[in-house]
Amino acid sequence: MKALLRSRPLLTTLVVLVVWIVAGFASPGFGSWPHLRYMLELASVIGLVGAGQTVVVIAGGIDLSVAAIVTLSTIALPLLSWSFDTTGAIAVLGVLALSTLVGLVNGIGIAWLRVHPMIMTLAMATFLQGLLILMAGGSAVTLDNPIVAWLGSARPFGFSACIMLWIVMSGLVLVLLHATPLGARFFALGANPLAARLSGVNIRATTLCAYGISGLMCGLAGLLALGMNGQGYVGIGDPYLLASIAAVVLGGTSILGGRGTYGGTLPGAVLLVTITALITVVNASPGLRDVLFGTLVLGLLLLSGREAKRR
Amino acid sequence: MMPSLYWQIQWRRNRRLTPLYGVVLLLLVVYGWLFPGLFSRAGLAHFTQSWFPLALVAMAQAILMLTGGISLAVGSLVSLGAVVAATTMGATGSLVSMLLVLAAGLATGAASGAIVALLRLPAIIVTLAGSFIIGGLALIILPRPGGMILPWLSAVLAGNNPTVLLGLLILLVLGWKFYLATPGGIALYAAGENPVAAYRSGIAVEATVIAAFAISGMLCTLAGLFVAAQTGSGDPVIGTTFTLNSIAAVVLGGVGFLGGEGTMRGALAGSLLLTVMINVMFFLGMPPVAQYIAQGIIIVVAVALPHLLGRRLAP
Numbered sequence: 001m002k003a004l005l006r007s008r009p010l011l012t013t014l015v016v017l018v019v020w021i022v023a024g025f026a027s028p029g030f031g032s033w034p035h036l037r038y039m040l041e042l043a044s045v046i047g048l049v050g051a052g053q054t055v056v057v058i059a060g061g062i063d064l065s066v067a068a069i070v071t072l073s074t075i076a077l078p079l080l081s082w083s084f085d086t087t088g089a090i091a092v093l094g095v096l097a098l099s100t101l102v103g104l105v106n107g108i109g110i111a112w113l114r115v116h117p118m119i120m121t122l123a124m125a126t127f128l129q130g131l132l133i134l135m136a137g138g139s140a141v142t143l144d145n146p147i148v149a150w151l152g153s154a155r156p157f158g159f160s161a162c163i164m165l166w167i168v169m170s171g172l173v174l175v176l177l178h179a180t181p182l183g184a185r186f187f188a189l190g191a192n193p194l195a196a197r198l199s200g201v202n203i204r205a206t207t208l209c210a211y212g213i214s215g216l217m218c219g220l221a222g223l224l225a226l227g228m229n230g231q232g233y234v235g236i237g238d239p240y241l242l243a244s245i246a247a248v249v250l251g252g253t254s255i256l257g258g259r260g261t262y263g264g265t266l267p268g269a270v271l272l273v274t275i276t277a278l279i280t281v282v283n284a285s286p287g288l289r290d291v292l293f294g295t296l297v298l299g300l301l302l303l304s305g306r307e308a309k310r311r
Numbered sequence: 312m313m314p315s316l317y318w319q320i321q322w323r324r325n326r327r328l329t330p331l332y333g334v335v336l337l338l339l340v341v342y343g344w345l346f347p348g349l350f351s352r353a354g355l356a357h358f359t360q361s362w363f364p365l366a367l368v369a370m371a372q373a374i375l376m377l378t379g380g381i382s383l384a385v386g387s388l389v390s391l392g393a394v395v396a397a398t399t400m401g402a403t404g405s406l407v408s409m410l411l412v413l414a415a416g417l418a419t420g421a422a423s424g425a426i427v428a429l430l431r432l433p434a435i436i437v438t439l440a441g442s443f444i445i446g447g448l449a450l451i452i453l454p455r456p457g458g459m460i461l462p463w464l465s466a467v468l469a470g471n472n473p474t475v476l477l478g479l480l481i482l483l484v485l486g487w488k489f490y491l492a493t494p495g496g497i498a499l500y501a502a503g504e505n506p507v508a509a510y511r512s513g514i515a516v517e518a519t520v521i522a523a524f525a526i527s528g529m530l531c532t533l534a535g536l537f538v539a540a541q542t543g544s545g546d547p548v549i550g551t552t553f554t555l556n557s558i559a560a561v562v563l564g565g566v567g568f569l570g571g572e573g574t575m576r577g578a579l580a581g582s583l584l585l586t587v588m589i590n591v592m593f594f595l596g597m598p599p600v601a602q603y604i605a606q607g608i609i610i611v612v613a614v615a616l617p618h619l620l621g622r623r624l625a626p
Contacts, residue, residue, distance in 0.1 A: 062435070113615035116568050118381070122555050123610040130603025242439055255433045287450025287547075294443030298426070301436055 008252025009264035015300070016271045019278070027281055037160060039273045041228065044166035045070075047269040048221035049240045050247040051173045052103075052214030054265045057248050058177065059210040060190035060257030061117035065106060066218050066244050068128035070237030073099045073222030075136045077145055077232070088145035096219045102128070103215020107208035132234050141232040152227020162224050169220065173262045176213075186210060190257030243272050246297050271300070324574050328565060331580050338587040345594050356473040360541060362586040363476050364389070364534040366579055368557040369564070370483065371530035373578035376561055378503040378523045379570025380427060380434035385531050385557045387446035389550025391415055392535020394449045397458025397545025405461050412536045413529050419445055420528020424521035442554070449547040458545040468540040483530075487575050490526075499523060504571025559610045560585045584613075 024031025049066050056063045073095045080094040102124065109120040143149055154161040177183040185206045188196040197203050221240065226232045249255055250271055251264020279292050325332075348354040368385050375382050382388075395415050400408040423441050427434045467475055490496045498519040501509040510516050534553070539545050564581025566573030588609060592602045 109611055109615070113611070114618045115611055115614045116562070118568065119558065119562050119614055120611060122558060123607040125607075126555060126603050126610070127607025130600045130605075130607070133600045133603070242443065245436065245439060249436055255436060285451065285454070287447045287452075287454065290443045290447030290450065292447075294440045294447060298432075298437065298440040298444070301432055301440065302426075302430055 009261060009267060011303075012251055012264055012267040012271060015303075016267050016274060019271070019274050023274070023278060023281075030277075030281075037163070039277055040163050040270065041160050042276075043269045043273040044160075044162045045221045045224050045228075046240060046243045046247055046272060047166050047266060048169060048217050048224065049244040050251075050265040050269050051169060051262055052217030053244040053248050054251075054253055054260065054262045055173070055177065055186060056117075056210045056214045057245075057253055057255060058190050058257060058260050059186040059206065060193060061110065061207070061210065062245070062255070063103075063106065063121050063211065063214045064118060064241065065102070065121040065124040065128065066214065067237040067239075067241040068125040068132070069099050069102050069215055069218035070222040070225060070240050071132055071232075071234060072102065072128055072237075073219040074226040074232030074236055075132055075141055075234070077143075077148065077223070077226060078141050079135065081145065086146075088147045091145055092147050092223065095223060096216060099219025099222065100212050100216040103211045103213070103218070104208060106215070107211035110211065111204040111207040129234075136232075136234050139233075141226075143226055143230050143232070148223050148227040149230075150227075151224060152230070162227070165220070165224070169217070170262065170266060177262055182206070182209060187258055190259075192258070242297075243269070246301070247272055249301055250297075272297070275300075324576070328574070328577050328580060331563070331565065331577065331584065335580055335584045335587065338584065338591065342587050342591050342594070345591065352473070353471045356471050356476075358586075358590065359473040359476045360469055361590060362583060363480065364537050364553070365556055365560060365582045365586055366480060367483075367530050367534035367537070368553045369560040369578045369582035370487070370575060371527040371534075372557040372561045373564070373566050373573065373575055374499070374523045374527045374530075375434065376503075376566050376568065377499055377570060377573060378520050379506070380520065380523070381558070381568070382423075382438045382524075382527060382531075383435060383554055384423065384438040384442040384445055386550040386552065386554035387442045387449060388416060388419065388528055388531035389535040389538060389553045390449040390547055391419065391445050391452075391550075392532030393539035393549050394453040394458065394535075394545040394547050395532065396536045396539045397460060398453055400461055400464075401459055405464050409536060412532050416528040416530070416532030416535075417525050418528075420531075421521055421525040423528070424524025427524065428517040428520040446548070453545050453547050456544060456546040458539075460540050460543050460545075462543075465540045465543050468537055484575070484579070495519065495522060500571050502570075556585060559606075563610070563613050 020031065020036070029035060049070060053063055053066060076098055077091055077095050080091040080098075081088065082090065085091060106117075106121055106124055109115045109124075110117050115123075143152075151161050151165060177186065185196070185201045186209075188199065188201050189203060189206050189210075193203060218237075222237065225236055229236065245255075247265050247268035248260070250268035251260070251262075251266070253260025253264055275293065275296050279289050279296075282292070284292060343349045346354070349358055368389065372382060372385060392412050392415065395412045396408055399411050403411070419441075423437050426432055426437050491499075498509065498514045498516075501512070501514055502516045502519045506516050531553075535550060538549055542549070560582035561573075561578045562568075562581070563584055564573065564577035564579070566578055589602065589606070592605055597605065
């Protein structure tokens, strides 16, 4: 019982359930299935970005370029469309390959050039920001890819396609982290890079994998965001930087690396969307909304993200 | 004995930064060659104005990184300083308004420092959430660009005379030297290098971190005041670019992410390098978009280069 109460993923899930139940009674319509489903759809984008972020943070790094990669994949999709590609599958694969490539470049900079993750990914974000304005020219991109449109709006059996995709990817990431040698290497690398190297872990390849996965997940998240919005524009990915890091830490993963699980990021993502929904209900000015969001996230992090005492 | 030891340490610190000084000097020469007006009084004034806010936020970021922290709220603090200055100056006069700007930075900085040090949340998370809170506060104070800065203050800070700014910079550097000579300054490096050892040697690590955050916040809002003086009014989102640029400048200046490693002169040289780089790119007629791309590449190359060269030199 005590061990269960100490489990952060479980605690975060409980917080989400309590907030849903209280808000459901306080505001009619909040607890209805379409509204809950809508929140889960929004959370699936954060959850996918958070999946990559979880892997990177567990491996002892951080990815500050997620927002830029999400935007990149929405802007790049129409550019990769050809007339013979009627299903849009090639474009989708091309976008996923492109975003993975960006992640791999991050990994190369960090593993081979020994640039600090924060600098490497921030510089990548700056680089992409310029590239994106160049590609999109400040105008919005309209969605014309059938697969992405289906992903964003289809609801087979009343259950959204994007939530299903999220569930499948969650399963894969959980298995990868906790049941494969690569996952064990991520944890080893994050806990103590020197010890990991001395135990025969290939540091460079492992780092490369972590950032590659993050890039891939951001690419997927970007496609979902595009599918839901119907439009891609520069800045569409911006909310996902803080959201992904907050979801990871809310889920009990240590920002210092080596400890955590994607199982915590899942309720963390849902919690963030719930907070945003509640703030929208309050109907505040944009400034007050930011203050409320930051304060609530900070307050929740105080519950779950504190590091151990020094002595 | 003491003075000679002091200069020995200074010499060793400068020697590590020699390549950086060289690159800065080289770029300055290129800049002066492209734009001969740099050496006139007005040219120098404009160059100092483009450097000054970045120098301030680089100092703000360096203090935190020396303690092993980092701030992602630099940009929103700059915005906060700008809007506080622009909204209060008309009603209260310039002196009170400047004091309010400094107090705002001191208070928000100390508050984030207290959360980091006393409640044990990692600095990166606190300042990331803090950037929303502080940026939101700036939007509440001044929802859209407006307010005003007294014309004489704009003329003094952003006119055609660089003396005031350079004087302010020298004052700040002297202040930093003085701070380093006090127990608080020594504690800053000790707390960053090894907090446990510092704590067991009787250093108040928590107080040191809170002081660093407070000073850092004050420098950021001061930069905001200056940016507002430059434009003559306040803008609630004007500071956004300063977060990345402050980190880039400090890292270019050789300050380490783990704390206790690096120097303020390095951070200042890094900010100078970044400013000259941006100015040269602007002068070569590169569109702002290409500047982003070039900046991203240059930062990575500049940070990776010492490692690549070092590996070649050392077997």
